[in-house]
């Protein structure tokens with residue numbers, strides 16, 4: 001039974017893998033599309049360093065392969081130039097004492113030939129996701145992807161492994177696998193996007209194979225305890241669906257117990273998911289009894305709800321997306337119950353190479369930071 005003293009709140013220190021974090025406020029991964037030419041910049045270093053009072057920062061999703069180029073000016077971690085450029089970002093965060101994980105990402109079917117030098121995006125099956133993308137030729141619908149041949153899959157697992165190694169060379173403290181939101185790992189896992197009839201499709205065990213192979217590859221680089229994975233069992237983005245999400249995600253999460261991971265990062269449904277169709281809601285109580293390790297919960301939290309979920313014991317840390325985007329000093333604001341800046345969706349994503357600071361590094365702090 002929890003005693004009053006042992007009840008966690010957002011400001012209780014916590015062990016995460018080998019690290020001790022000063023608080024349980026995590027910056028959720030957020031794509032900001034300001035890596036011009038997919039190369040990280042000094043502006044990105046400034047942005048992440050501003051948010052360093054969060055116990056852990058997770059980067060925006062970062063390509064492990066050029067075929068993952070779903071969004072213009074998203075960063076990569078597959079070339080030497082990218083690795084070198086990330087170093088200024090990790091150094092800026094570490095100079096201020098932060099802990100920093102890189103989110104490894106393959107977009108799979110979320111792509112378009114106009115972003116991929118004319119190539120089709122790849123996926124478990126030739127089933128198009130729903131939705132649109134901004135491309136050099138304007139706004140386009142998602143293209144029907146090319147189904148990966150079975151012999152091509154090991155090379156993609158290897159891209160994740162190499163990305164993990166590159167993240168280590170760039171100075172990160174760990175990596176998070178993007179297994180959420182309808183991208184490649186999620187596409188293999190859910191049967192709405194995976195209709196393969198080989199050992200990567202059909203049964204839940206087969207659909208989870210790609211995810212588990214990637215986890216195995218990445219933990220071979222970092223060990224389990226500096227690797228996390230984000231999952232979104234109720235996400236409907238890009239037309240994602242599964243005929244039995246409770247069974248599918250229970251299997252995957254049970255299997256993840258075997259890796260001694262730093263954490264799993266579980267997303268709750270958002271308003272669009274809830275309005276789209278029936279989804280698992282809330283997610284956390286379903287999977288908490290299955291997962292034996294650390295859980296970061298995400299989705300729509302404020303200070304009160306964050307403290308409530310921590311004191312319930314259903315999660316160990318809480319990640320904040322939009323609130324940390326708009327409030328670089330969110331932990332301090334929570335501590336003193338200050339008003340919060342409002343996130344401006346118009347500047348969530350960079351457009352081209354102009355005005356990139358706007359809505360990025362210019363959200364005000366509560367008061368000027370001491371020099």
Ligand SMILES: Cc1cc2nc3c(=O)[nH]c(=O)nc-3n(C[C@H](O)[C@H](O)[C@H](O)COP(=O)(O)O)c2cc1C
Pocket residue numbers: 028029030031032059060061103178180181230267298299300301319320321322323348349
């Ligand atoms: C601008 C923006 C970009 C995002 N990009 C990513 C991403 O790159 N990777 C990811 O896993 N989630 C991404 N997300 C989702 C967030 O990590 C988070 O799950 C979501 O915002 C819900 O948390 P919140 O209610 O605290 O904002 C993004 C969200 C926003 C607002």
